[in-house]
Amino acid sequence: MKLAGNDMLIQSLINEGVEYIFGYPGGAALHIYDSIFNQSEMQHILVRHEQGATHAADGYARATGKPGVVMVTSGPGATNAITGIATAFMDSIPMVVISGQVQSHLIGTDAFQETDMIGISRPIVKHSFTVDHQSNIPQIVKEAFHIATSGRQGPVVIDIPKDLTNPDDLFDYEYPKEVNIRSYNPPIKPEATQIERVVDAIFNSKKPVIYAGGGTISSNASKELIELNSYINVPVTNTLMGLGVYPATDDKFMGMLGMHGTYQANMAMHNADLILAIGARFDDRITNTPEKFAPKAQIVHFDVDHSSVSKIIEADIAVFGQVKDSLQAINKLIKDRLPELDITKFDDWHAQISKWKSEHGLNHNLYKDSSDENLILPQAAVQHIYQESKGKAFVTSDVGQHQMFAAQYYHFDEPRKWINSGGLGTMGFGLPSAMGVKLAYPDEEVICITGEGSIQMCIQELSTCSQYKLPIKIFNINNLALGMVKQWQDMNYDGRHSSISYEDSLPDFKELAESYGHVGIKITKNSDLKKGIEEAFSIKDKLVFVDIYVDPNEHVYPMLVAPNGSLKDMWLAKGSKT
Amino acid sequence: MIERQLTLIMENKPGALARVVGLFHQRGYNIDSLHVDSIEDFIPYKFIEDELDVKFSKGEVSRLVIKTTVADTLMRQILRQINKLIEVIAVSDEDSTYLKGILRDENLL
Ligand SMILES: Cc1ncc(C[n+]2csc(CCOP(=O)(O)OP(=O)(O)O)c2C)c(N)n1
Ligand SMILES: [Mg+2]
Numbered sequence: 001m002k003l004a005g006n007d008m009l010i011q012s013l014i015n016e017g018v019e020y021i022f023g024y025p026g027g028a029a030l031h032i033y034d035s036i037f038n039q040s041e042m043q044h045i046l047v048r049h050e051q052g053a054t055h056a057a058d059g060y061a062r063a064t065g066k067p068g069v070v071m072v073t074s075g076p077g078a079t080n081a082i083t084g085i086a087t088a089f090m091d092s093i094p095m096v097v098i099s100g101q102v103q104s105h106l107i108g109t110d111a112f113q114e115t116d117m118i119g120i121s122r123p124i125v126k127h128s129f130t131v132d133h134q135s136n137i138p139q140i141v142k143e144a145f146h147i148a149t150s151g152r153q154g155p156v157v158i159d160i161p162k163d164l165t166n167p168d169d170l171f172d173y174e175y176p177k178e179v180n181i182r183s184y185n186p187p188i189k190p191e192a193t194q195i196e197r198v199v200d201a202i203f204n205s206k207k208p209v210i211y212a213g214g215g216t217i218s219s220n221a222s223k224e225l226i227e228l229n230s231y232i233n234v235p236v237t238n239t240l241m242g243l244g245v246y247p248a249t250d251d252k253f254m255g256m257l258g259m260h261g262t263y264q265a266n267m268a269m270h271n272a273d274l275i276l277a278i279g280a281r282f283d284d285r286i287t288n289t290p291e292k293f294a295p296k297a298q299i300v301h302f303d304v305d306h307s308s309v310s311k312i313i314e315a316d317i318a319v320f321g322q323v324k325d326s327l328q329a330i331n332k333l334i335k336d337r338l339p340e341l342d343i344t345k346f347d348d349w350h351a352q353i354s355k356w357k358s359e360h361g362l363n364h365n366l367y368k369d370s371s372d373e374n375l376i377l378p379q380a381a382v383q384h385i386y387q388e389s390k391g392k393a394f395v396t397s398d399v400g401q402h403q404m405f406a407a408q409y410y411h412f413d414e415p416r417k418w419i420n421s422g423g424l425g426t427m428g429f430g431l432p433s434a435m436g437v438k439l440a441y442p443d444e445e446v447i448c449i450t451g452e453g454s455i456q457m458c459i460q461e462l463s464t465c466s467q468y469k470l471p472i473k474i475f476n477i478n479n480l481a482l483g484m485v486k487q488w489q490d491m492n493y494d495g496r497h498s499s500i501s502y503e504d505s506l507p508d509f510k511e512l513a514e515s516y517g518h519v520g521i522k523i524t525k526n527s528d529l530k531k532g533i534e535e536a537f538s539i540k541d542k543l544v545f546v547d548i549y550v551d552p553n554e555h556v557y558p559m560l561v562a563p564n565g566s567l568k569d570m571w572l573a574k575g576s577k578t
Numbered sequence: 579m580i581e582r583q584l585t586l587i588m589e590n591k592p593g594a595l596a597r598v599v600g601l602f603h604q605r606g607y608n609i610d611s612l613h614v615d616s617i618e619d620f621i622p623y624k625f626i627e628d629e630l631d632v633k634f635s636k637g638e639v640s641r642l643v644i645k646t647t648v649a650d651t652l653m654r655q656i657l658r659q660i661n662k663l664i665e666v667i668a669v670s671d672e673d674s675t676y677l678k679g680i681l682r683d684e685n686l687l
Contacts, residue, residue: 118593123604127664130592147664182632183589183667185679306681307658 003173005134006031006165007038009098012141014041015175018069020060020439021045022053024080026073027113028100031165036071045439045468048460050077052432054084055458058093059433062419063394064440065220067094067148074100074162075113079120083426086124088155090423091241092218094148095155096141097121101130103163117159126154131164134171139179146179152305153218188304190321195329197317198276198300202334203341205274205298207349208234211257211286214241214422215279215303216323222246222415224327225278231334233343235353237265239280241422244412249391254353255362258286259560260404263360263570263578264353266558270568271352272297279303279323282312283423292566302326360558360572362408372527375551378402378477380526382409384533385447385475393445394419394437398430398454400484402477404556406449428457431474435461438470445473445537452478452506452547462516465543473536474545476509479552487555491571513545524549579647581610582671584657585687586642587623589665590616597663598642607656610645617641625686626668630678639667641687 003011009032013021021044025033036044047053050072057068068088072081078099088095102111118128127147129140137160144156202208216225222245229236229252236246237257246253255262257269269275275297280286287293290312301308301315302323309318319326334341367383382405391411397403397420412418419437421429434448455476465472482500489497510520519542523532529548536544561569561577571577588594595614602609617623617639627633648656653671660669661676668677670687677686 119596122593122597122600128593132592152662181664182630183678184664185661188679305662306676306679307655307662311655 001173002170004165004167004170005137005160006035006167008134008137008171008173009141009160009165010035010039010042011173012138012175013069014039016141016145018042021069021071022047022056022060022436023071024050024053024073024077026077026100028074028102028162029071029077031162031167032071032098032100032160034167044071045435045464047432047464049458050080051084051428052435052458052461052464054081054095054097055087055426055429055432056436057095058084058088058429059396059419059436060440061088061093061095061436062433063416063437065416067096067145068436070095070097072097072099073113074102074117075115078115078117082120082124083428085121085155085157087421087424087426087429089124089126091214091421092153093155094153096144096148097155097157099157099159101159101161104161105163107161117157121157124155125157126152128157128159131158131160134164134169137164138173138175142176142179143181146181147184151185152215188321190319190326190329192329194317194319195326195333198319198330199333199337201274201298201300201317202232202276203337206345207272208232208274208276208346209268209272210234210236210246210276210278211239211269211280212236212242212245212278213239213280215281216242216245217279217415219279219304219323221279221324221327224324224331227331228327228334231331231338232341234346235268235350237261237269239283239286239422240407240420242280243407243418244415247413248411249413254357256407257567258283260408260556260558262357262362262408263558263572264356266560266567266570267356268353269294269297270566274298275300277301277315278327281308284312287312288560288562288565288567288569294567364409367530370527370530372525374526376523376526376529376548378405378479378550378554379409381475381477381529381533381548381550382406382449384530385449386410388533388537389445389447393417393447394434394441396420396430396434396437396446396448398450399425399427400451400454400482401479401487401554401556402449402451402454402483404484405477410449427454430454431458431472432461434472434474435464435468435470438472439468448472448474450474450476451483452476452480452509453482459512462513462518462543462545466517471539471541471543474543476545476547478509478547478549479554480506480549481552483552483554484556490555509545509547513543518543518545521546522549523547579649581645581647582653584644584646584660585670585685586644586660586666587617587626587668587687588640588642588663589667590638590640591665594640594665595642597665598644598660601659601663602646605656605659607646607648607652610647613643615641626677630667
């Protein structure tokens with residue numbers, strides 16, 4: 001078959017099984033958009049800003065495990081995509097971004113809308129390609145998808161000059177069946193000796209903790225993790241990125257750890273004699289001061305990426321490979337050796353954790369207070385959302401206090417249901433990522449828990465939601481301020497509130513949503529909270545924007561004491577620390 | 579902190595060198611010296627061809643020698659970060675080598 005470059009590109013995406021492309025057209029991408037017009041196998045979603053396209057593709061990828069696909073034009077189209085690429089990179093999300101480029105003969109001349117996309121994106125991609133000839137397009141697309149979705153996943157950019165998509169130049173097209181990149185890592189299998197050492201370590205421990213992160217989700221290893229704990233029955237904590245990989249309603253789950261982790265999870269990590277770090281990377285929001293991290297623990301680290309192991313915290317036992325393979329190997333060996341393990345030896349440890357939980361655990365019953373003597377608590381708003389959605393929804397979030405409250409108070413029982421920008425912490429992520437999730441799962445409830453600061457960073461996507469009829473539910477936890485920044489200013493700058501208020505300039509979000517054709521609900525009183533959230537969930541066919549005015553003075557607790565603190569050093573309430 | 583030498587065998591593709599140099603900057607390591615050659619004589623690298631079951635042709639692969647002054651603990655991290663670059667076939671320091679992602683406990687390059 002002979003095809004022109006533009007058709008080759010599109011045909012290659014079809015061959016990859018792509019359902020949706022998120023993008024925005026422009027000069028350098030015009031030939032490609034003509035090919036998109038001429039086919040019906042993939043749907044192009046026209047966003048309102050390229051950042052929205054990347055986050056939508058990212059949300060699609062996080063929810064489905066399949067790579068998200070983005071199409072942008074050169075210059076400003078490409079630069080607008082950068083924040084979303086960096087977001088996906090930090091959280092190891094598979095994504096393929098195709099950027100138009102000026103014609104080959106203009107490259108390097110400061111041509112109209114020329115920008116060095118490969119150069120700009122280099123530090124935030126897993127890999128990138130410049131198309132140098134039409135006949136290489138199928139191979140490049142194949143390699144790009146392979147790289148994005150294998151090993152430690154991540155975004156891949158393909159930059160393609162306009163002349164190489166010219167519809168008049170035809171070349172042979174055949175989509176490669178296999179891909180073999182000779183310089184690229186083969187899948188690593190976990191070593192049997194390491195697996196044995198891990199099982200010995202578990203059997204010899206008295207205070208073990210499982211600390212599982214986003215890598216366990218990327219590796220689709222939730223089932224294996226649950227199976228492992230069905231044998232060894234030890235306390236589990238998840239990172240912000242790992243929430244849902246172990247059921248939150250299981251009695252062995254201690255909640256999230258780290259900066260805003262639960263008291264019992266942080267205390268358990270600090271006092272553990274064995275930490276099984278599974279697809280987690282000891283981020284600085286987890287360790288607090290690395291030198292003071294878990295002083296008594298032996299560290300076992302499971303990771304697919306060699307460079308993540310012993311980067312921050314030295315591992316005593318490293319198991320390289322896909323977490324799923326490693327856990328399967330562990331489970332097999334443990335099953336054989338199960339008679340050696342007496343799980344009652346962990347009883348004292350469980351009792352200690354229960355004690356910590358009863359002392360300073362989170363209060364999950366705040367939603368029961370509906371008295372108007374109190375302002376609405378943001379924590380209670382999240383609890384109501386959890387109750388009303390029966391814990392079954394996909395929840396995307398933005399960045400700030402609302403995000404931490406969502407992570408703390410919505411119990412995720414399944415992986416890929418909690419979708420947030422953990423590594424980069426990108427405000428503006430919530431709404432567009434929810435669009436990607438809703439397109440992937442049109443029959444599921446998709447919720448975005450956001451703040452009035454974050455939502456305004458990509459609020460233009462409300463228009464995209466009306467065009468494609470995406471009935472997402474947006475809960476705007478409105479504290480009239482950049483709450484998380486304000487909290488830091490309260491705690492570290494004697495309450496000097498520098499640039500965290502919009503003064504009187506906030507829009508009426510209810511009316512704003514309505515002007516896009518959506519339903520708007522405004523809730524200002526505690527006694528209206530339950531009713532308002534119920535009403536939102538009763539509306540099935542429209543996007544509902546629920547603007548909830550909450551107590552502007554709430555802080556997120558626990559919060560690790562920094563600098564120089566360990567995991568046992570936490571603020572537990574205003575003015576009170578461990 | 580002592581001066582350490584790294585040797586890389588990598589695909590000679592546009593932009594590949596920039597990825598290596600960029601990585602040093604991005605991760606906060608300094609380059610003391612850098613030397614790049616296109617490999618003409620493949621005999622010393624026959625073990626790589628055998629291992630990967632490939633045949634290199636002239637001009638296809640480059641050899642980079644980088645000198646950098648870093649703490650020992652950071653050296654391992656640099657090696658692992660470089661190993662992650664898709665176009666790097668092998669990378670070694672004085673006492674270890676990553677060959678297509680697999681670690682060996684000697685300098686093979
Ligand atoms: C793009 C971007 N800019 C700045 C920040 C820094 N930042 C982190 S949280 C936050 C405040 C967010 O305010 P809002 O969305 O209203 O959430 P709240 O904390 O009030 O719940 C800011 C400015 C960021 N994370 N992302
Ligand atoms: Mg706010």
